[in-house]
Amino acid sequence: MRNYRRLILTGLFFLVVALGVTVGGSVNVSAEMPALHVVGWGDTLFSIATSHGRTVHAIVQANNLRNPDYIFVGQRLIIPSDAMPGLLRTTTYVVQQNDTLFSIATRYGTTVNAVMQANGLFNYWIYVGQVLKVPAYAGSVPLPVPQPLPQNVYHIVRPGDYLASIATRYRSTLYSIQIANKLPNPSFIWSGQKLYIPNGQPPVNAPTAYSPLPSIYVPPVVNPPLVIAPPAVQPPVVVQPPVPAPVIPNAYANTWEAVLITNTIGTGSCSLAATVVGRTDWPVVVATTDGSWIGDPKYTGTKPERGPYVVEFAHACTGVWRVIPLGLNIYADVQLNGGHAEVEFHPRF
Numbered sequence: 001m002r003n004y005r006r007l008i009l010t011g012l013f014f015l016v017v018a019l020g021v022t023v024g025g026s027v028n029v030s031a032e033m034p035a036l037h038v039v040g041w042g043d044t045l046f047s048i049a050t051s052h053g054r055t056v057h058a059i060v061q062a063n064n065l066r067n068p069d070y071i072f073v074g075q076r077l078i079i080p081s082d083a084m085p086g087l088l089r090t091t092t093y094v095v096q097q098n099d100t101l102f103s104i105a106t107r108y109g110t111t112v113n114a115v116m117q118a119n120g121l122f123n124y125w126i127y128v129g130q131v132l133k134v135p136a137y138a139g140s141v142p143l144p145v146p147q148p149l150p151q152n153v154y155h156i157v158r159p160g161d162y163l164a165s166i167a168t169r170y171r172s173t174l175y176s177i178q179i180a181n182k183l184p185n186p187s188f189i190w191s192g193q194k195l196y197i198p199n200g201q202p203p204v205n206a207p208t209a210y211s212p213l214p215s216i217y218v219p220p221v222v223n224p225p226l227v228i229a230p231p232a233v234q235p236p237v238v239v240q241p242p243v244p245a246p247v248i249p250n251a252y253a254n255t256w257e258a259v260l261i262t263n264t265i266g267t268g269s270c271s272l273a274a275t276v277v278g279r280t281d282w283p284v285v286v287a288t289t290d291g292s293w294i295g296d297p298k299y300t301g302t303k304p305e306r307g308p309y310v311v312e313f314a315h316a317c318t319g320v321w322r323v324i325p326l327g328l329n330i331y332a333d334v335q336l337n338g339g340h341a342e343v344e345f346h347p348r349f
Contacts, residue, residue, distance in 0.1 A: 037076070055109070097128055100126070176199065188314070261343065271315065282325060
């Protein structure tokens with residue numbers, strides 16, 4: 001009986017010791033164990049990190065996530081404790097040349113989705129000089145000091161300018177100039193237009209001089225020498241008249257005429273069309289009436305929907321423009337009134 005009682009007391013002792021060890025161990029484990037978060041509908045890593053006072057980078061490292069932009073409903077995520085790195089802080093960043101949302105997010109250890117949510121972005125488009133809020137973690141790369149942007153940099157469009165060349169000259173970008181000036185079509189600018197250049201720098205080179213077509217070569221007139229008869233009583237001295245300069249025949253001289261077919265008035269996009277009857281692949285140019293500017297030649301038949309003899313120019317909406325079918329010894333001056341004009345060249349009958 002005494003041995004039986006001793007056996008019971010020994011068992012109770014070891015049971016109490018075991019319970020004490022178990023209780024103490026459970027407390028220590030719960031104190032060091034990080035929290036868990038079950039992903040619900042509408043959750044993102046950025047919203048989860050913000051609600052728990054952590055960063056996306058810390059949660060990605062704690063869960064060994066390959067793609068921080070992909071989580072699913074019901075997924076269990078480990079939220080690192082205070083002892084783990086990654087205290088959330090938000091800083092600002094000024095977008096520089098060649099920056100993307102991915103490069104900015106990678107630099108500061110966050111995700112593209114987190115940067116988009118912090119700034120209310122609905123697409124991946126950003127521009128130079130834009131100030132972004134970046135949710136970063138302690139220990140990220142220090143932000144560069146934003147440089148003050150140049151102010152009041154403008155460019156007056158000259159004949160021959162196009163948006164890409166202007167952007168290159170001022171070390172800006174085509175898209176930033178388009179957005180700053182609210183251009184609906186970056187391929188359409190006109191001479192004399194004033195453009196604001198965001199983040200503009202001093203011009204790379206001097207303005208390019210634009211000259212009209214070279215003058216037409218006219219061969220010199222060679223007159224034969226005067227023939228004077230030797231002195232004599234008879235006959236008197238005879239002076240031969242000068243021989244006229246040879247005339248080069250022009251097969252098209254005075255054989256063509258121009259007729260204005262249509263000329264509308266409007267405020268929309270403008271065009272100037274020319275029809276050279278019976279001539280396909282015939283060069284036609286548009287120039288100013290004083291010859292200070294002349295465009296590159298275009299060829300008839302490049303608008304097959306209009307016919308084989310038609311060529312069309314997208315031009316400035318106002319002013320007088322000279323339409324010249326090369327080699328036919330004829331031209332037509334057309335006054336554009338903000339609409340569409342068409343002139344026809346055909347042989348005289």
